[in-house]
Amino acid sequence: EVQLVESGGGLVQPGGSLRLSCAASGFTLGRYWMHWVRQAPGKGLVWVSRINGDGSSTTYADSVKGRFTISRDNAKNTLYLQMNSLRAEDTAVYFCTREMSPADVWGKGTAVTVSS
Amino acid sequence: DIVMTQSPDSLAVSLGERATITCKSSQSVLYSSNNKNYLAWYQQKPGQPPKLLISWASTRESGVPDRFSGSGSGTDFTLTISSLQAEDVAVYSCQQYYSTPSTFGQGTKVEIK
Numbered sequence: 001e002v003q004l005v006e007s008g009g010g011l012v013q014p015g016g017s018l019r020l021s022c023a024a025s026g027f028t029l030g031r032y033w034m035h036w037v038r039q040a041p042g043k044g045l046v047w048v049s050r051i052n053g054d055g056s057s058t059t060y061a062d063s064v065k066g067r068f069t070i071s072r073d074n075a076k077n078t079l080y081l082q083m084n085s086l087r088a089e090d091t092a093v094y095f096c097t098r099e100m101s102p103a104d105v106w107g108k109g110t111a112v113t114v115s116s
Numbered sequence: 117d118i119v120m121t122q123s124p125d126s127l128a129v130s131l132g133e134r135a136t137i138t139c140k141s142s143q144s145v146l147y148s149s150n151n152k153n154y155l156a157w158y159q160q161k162p163g164q165p166p167k168l169l170i171s172w173a174s175t176r177e178s179g180v181p182d183r184f185s186g187s188g189s190g191t192d193f194t195l196t197i198s199s200l201q202a203e204d205v206a207v208y209s210c211q212q213y214y215s216t217p218s219t220f221g222q223g224t225k226v227e228i229k
Contacts, residue, residue, distance in 0.1 A: 035218075045223075047217045047219065050216075059217075101213040103166070104168050104177075106165035106167075108164070
């Protein structure tokens with residue numbers, strides 16, 4: 001079964017850091033672009049970042065550029081999102097997705113709350 | 117960035133009746149070289165991730181009931197649920213994947229009247 005499982009979310013103070021993980025199973029991670037998408041409470045979906053199959057190319061939304069870093073370890077079948085200098089507006093459920101053209105597989109998401 | 121605007125924001129429809137959601141993009145998402153619209157529709161139930169229903173504006177994913185259909189081209193698109201069932205209560209979102217960043221509509225909440 002093709003599956004994505006996120007972890008690493010939680011409560012963090014403004015200015016703090018978190019590292020999200022997304023474990024993939026049922027498919028060869030390295031063959032796909034992978035993405036992070038977030039959804040603030042009661043709001044719509046917002047694309048955050050993407051990384052190509054071998055990790056050599058990354059792109060970020062303007063709102064997280066310079067603060068978030070996407071990476072992957074294909075040997076471990078895992079995608080990561082390092083989030084630094086977190087702000088209240090980063091509070092959301094973070095989903096990892098396979099591809100975006102369109103996004104055919106989604107994890108269940110991990111919740112990040114930035115609050116003092 | 118391409119802005120995706122859905123209407124209405126919410127919709128209440130009687131069981132068995134038709135539900136229609138529209139999505140408008142701020143620029144065309146039709147790629148002329150292959151004549152494909154880079155537009156998808158997702159269904160999201162409370163506490164769940166989005167589920168891909170339709171890609172390329174009108175191609176239903178495997179396992180999606182045929183009461184769901186997508187249409188449109190260029191900048192104007194429609195998702196139709198021909199006969200609303202109780203299990204269709206959800207938020208529906210459109211997405212363009214024509215250009216980076218990929219962007220989503222704000223979502224339309226479908227409820228039972």
